[in-house]
Every structure is written in structure tokens, then in C-alpha cells.
Amino acid sequence: MDLNYSPADEAFRSDIRAWLEASLPHALRDKVLHHKRLNRDDFASWHKLLGARGWSVVAWPKEYGGPGWNATQRHIWDEECSLAGAPSVLPFGVSMVAPVLMKYGSAAQKAHYLPRILDGSDWWCQGYSEPGAGSDLASLRTRADRRGDHYVVNGQKTWTTLGQHADMMFCLVRTDPAAKKQEGISFLLIDMKTPGITVRPIITLDEDHEVNEVFFDDVKVPVENLVGEENRGWTYAKYLLGHERTNIARIGQSKRELVFLKQLALKQTKQGRPLLHDAVFGAKIAALEIELMALEVTVQRVVASETSGRGPGPEASMLKIKGTEVQQALTELMFEAIGPQAAAFDPAFLEGEREHSIAGDDDAAPLAAYYFNFRKTSIYGGSNEIQKNIIAQMILGL
Known part of the structure; x- marks a missing residue:
């Protein structure tokens, strides 16, 4: 693969950079660059602005x-958006359920949901994990019983990211309890306003309401909301997870955070010199930057293969592992650079309720919450231990 950008690529970059400079609201940019928390309106307004140009779905045909x-x-596009401080487009609709609908959905489902x-218009969430069925997702117990023209769903999902805002959920349910656990699962689209759905917040260590548990009590779902065939949901789930793990790599975001880390290390001093120039700390940053460069090349190869029509395979697991390791290492070195x-x-500062941190250092104030939040990245989307098993089985033949 030729990694040199052509004149046309560089012209494209210039156009994107100019558009972002003119269109990205400064208040939103500053929130992202300074690690403050984004609310529903922040994500929704940015998505709407991009959607008007078709840029909310840059990987769609x-x-x-x-x-x-x-x-x-x-x-x-990803790199320039990240460096400019643009929020990420939430993946649940755009890059998770949408590819499944494009490949396996009915004509009616595509016509209704994709626009x-x-x-x-629709905010999506993911109904996969359950108590006792996280990395071992095939052990899920949420039931969907066919009754005439609808299914009746009972059970519980957990760690449902931003489910408190969601209009729709794509959900894995068990439709044949007598079948082997991977073979009795179906893929349903569930309206979150349906009677019988209860969403309860899970407040995480950083005092944020990002995830939830969701309960289903005799929830009626029309049969036309079944994607593909009944009891074939595991096939669709694996296809979706391949796209999710590719996106989890977050190359652009990590490159932006590497710049932030270097700026922190320039501001901090050790024995009268910038910490960035310290041999030991500088070597840690250099090693991490090399890891990120290698990861970027791998992402380009995987995305290029998708363009040629081949979906992401076990390489997606490699991206998930290394991408999340790089993200966590960045937060660790930020913490180390700042020290005590x-x-x-300061949650009030992170929520925008206070202009400046009570601690007196606005760059340092978000780092504790940022560090703790990123402990999850090696777990969600299938834990990194599970990804190593996938690589061992599918690439190494073990």
C-alpha cells in the first residue's frame, strides 16, 4: 500500500481543514480539546450539521x-476532525447497526432507518451485554417469544452506553432456548419508547452518567423489526463487532492526545528542564508514538481492504487490542507528567458549570476522570483477552 499522499489527497485535506475551521463551533471544539464532558445536544447538533452534507456517514456508499x-x-477526514477538536460521530447508528442493515436488512428497514x-433523527444504543453475558456474549438470556405478529421481550441488558438518550436499540435476544447458545439468537430493532422498558443509570467511578442498565418487561416488538432471519443473529452480531472493533482504534483521537501529552510535558519541568526533554520520560513518549504510527498503518490496510469489498476479519481484533492499549497508555503518561x-x-468544571477548575490548573483538572474512564476501553467491544483468543484461533490456527 502506498502511504504517500497524492496532490489530490493534500487538496482534499486542505478543503476539509478549511471547512472545519469555518464550521466547527468554537465552544464545542474547546470542550473536546480540554477534555470536558459533552452532552446530548453537543453530539446531536454536530451530527445534524454533518448530516446535511452526508458527512455524518463518511464510510457509507x-x-x-x-x-x-x-x-x-x-x-x-478522521485525522483532521480529531486534530481540530471535533466530537466523534457516535458509532451506534452510523457504523454499527447501519452496516448490518445494509447487508442483512430488508428493503423496508433500509428505506426507513438509514436516512x-x-x-x-434517531439516536441508537446497543443491547448486547447482560449480567453474566459480557465477553461470553453467546450466554445471553434475554428472551423474545414469537406471538403472532410481534415478539414479547423479557430480560435485562447492562452497560448500555448513552441509553438514556436513545430512541432505538439494536438488541440480541434469545428466540430458541433449546438450540446451541450461538444458534438460538436473533437481532431485533427495539423502539425505546415501547411500554415495559425501564432505563436505570449506572454512575461510573468518574461520577458520570454514561452507561445504564435496561430492563424489558413484556415489551412488544413487531416482527418486521427482526433483522434477517430468526436465530441467525449471532452471524449479524459478529459482522457488527468487526466494524465496531475497527472503529475502536481511534487513530485520529490518539494523535490529537499525543500532541496534548507533549504540550503537558513541555510545561512541566524536571531539574530545571522541560519534562519532554528528560531521557526516561521522552523515551516513553517516543515508544508510544512508534506504536501509534504502526497502528495507523495497520488501520489503513484494513480500511483499504474493506473498500475492495472484504469485510473486517480477525485484523479488527488486532486493531481493538493495540488501539485501546495506546489510548490507555496516553492517559497514563498524562497522569505521570502532571504528577499530584x-x-x-472537579466534576462541576467538567460539566461546564464552572469556568475554571478549583484546583487552579484547567489542563490537569480533567485528567483523573479521563484516566479512569479509559480503563473501560480494553473491556468493551469484547475484552482484549477475548480478542487474543480470536487471533489465536483465526490467524494462528491454535
Whole structure:
């Protein structure tokens, strides 16, 4: 793969950079760059702005409203958005359920849901994990019993990210309890306003309401909301997880955070010199930057193979492992660079209720919450231990 950008690529980059400079609201940019928390309106307004140009779905083909960009253009877009401080487009609709609908959904499902995902009319959440069925997802117990023209769903999901805002959930349910555990699962689209659904917050260590548990009590779901065939949901789930794990790598975001880390290390001093110039700490940053560069090349290869029509395979597990390791290492080195000041914890400042941190260092104030929040990345999307098993089985043949 030729990793040199062509003149056309560089012109494309210039156009994207100019558009972001003119269109990205400064208040939103500052929230992202300074690690403050984003609310529903922040994500929704940015998605709507992008959707008007078809840029909320940059990996979609033109037939579904995407811009038709190639792998290099999408990589440039991701990098420039991240460096500019643009929020990520939430993946649940755009890059998780949408590819499943495109490949396995009915014509009616595509016609109804895809335009609403593109323009942000529907906010989606993921109904996969359950108590006792996280990494071993095939052990899920939420039931869906067919009764005439609808299913009746009973059970519980957990760790449902931003489910408190969701209009729709794509959900794995057990439709044949007598079948082997991977063979009795179906893929349902559930309206979150349906009677019988209860969403309860889970407040995480950083005092944020990002995840939830969701309960289903005789929830009626129309049969037309079944994606594909009954009891084939495991096939669709694996397809979705491949796309999720590719996106989890977050190359652009990690490159932006590497810049932030270097800036922190320049501000901090050790024995009268910038910490960045300390041999030991500088070596840690250099090693991490090399890891990120190697990861970026691997992402480009995987995305290019998707462009040629081959879906992500076990390589997605490699991206998930290394991507999340790099993200966690970045937060660890930020913490190390700041030292004791990074322990300050100021939720009111993170929520935008206070202009400046009570600790006196606005760059340091978010780092404790940021560090703890990123402990989850090696677990969600299938824990890294599970990804290593996938690689061992599918690549090494063990």
C-alpha cells in the first residue's frame, strides 16, 4: 500500500481543514480539546450539521447517502476532525447497526432507518451485554417469544452506553432456548419508547452518567423489526463487532492526545528542564508514538481492504487490542507528567458549570476522570483477552 499522499489527497485535506475551521463551533471544539464532558445536544447538533452534507456517514456508499470517499479520504477526514477538536460521530447508528442493515436488512428497514441514521433523527444504543453475558456474549438470556405478529421481550441488558438518550436499540435476544447458545439468537430493532422498558443509570467511578442498565418487561416488538432471519443473529452480531472493533482504534483521537501529552510535558519541568526533554520520560513518549504510527498503518490496510469489498476479519481484533492499549497508555503518561496535580477531581468544571477548575490548573483538572474512564476501553467491544483468543484461533490456527 502506498502511504504517500497524492496532490489530490493534500487538496482534499486542505478543503476539509478549511471547512472545519469555518464550521466547527468554537465552544464545542474547546470542550473536546480540554477534555470536558459533552452532552446530548453537543453530539446531536454536530451530527445534524454533518448530516446535511452526508458527512455524518463518511464510510457509507453513495447509494445510501454517503459521500463515496475512498479509504485515504476517510482517514484524512478522521485525522483532521480529531486534530481540530471535533466530537466523534457516535458509532451506534452510523457504523454499527447501519452496516448490518445494509447487508442483512430488508428493503423496508433500509428505506426507513438509514436516512434517519444519516440525519440524526434517531439516536441508537446497543443491547448486547447482560449480567453474566459480557465477553461470553453467546450466554445471553434475554428472551423474545414469537406471538403472532410481534415478539414479547423479557430480560435485562447492562452497560448500555448513552441509553438514556436513545430512541432505538439494536438488541440480541434469545428466540430458541433449546438450540446451541450461538444458534438460538436473533437481532431485533427495539423502539425505546415501547411500554415495559425501564432505563436505570449506572454512575461510573468518574461520577458520570454514561452507561445504564435496561430492563424489558413484556415489551412488544413487531416482527418486521427482526433483522434477517430468526436465530441467525449471532452471524449479524459478529459482522457488527468487526466494524465496531475497527472503529475502536481511534487513530485520529490518539494523535490529537499525543500532541496534548507533549504540550503537558513541555510545561512541566524536571531539574530545571522541560519534562519532554528528560531521557526516561521522552523515551516513553517516543515508544508510544512508534506504536501509534504502526497502528495507523495497520488501520489503513484494513480500511483499504474493506473498500475492495472484504469485510473486517480477525485484523479488527488486532486493531481493538493495540488501539485501546495506546489510548490507555496516553492517559497514563498524562497522569505521570502532571504528577499530584492530576489527582484533582472537579466534576462541576467538567460539566461546564464552572469556568475554571478549583484546583487552579484547567489542563490537569480533567485528567483523573479521563484516566479512569479509559480503563473501560480494553473491556468493551469484547475484552482484549477475548480478542487474543480470536487471533489465536483465526490467524494462528491454535
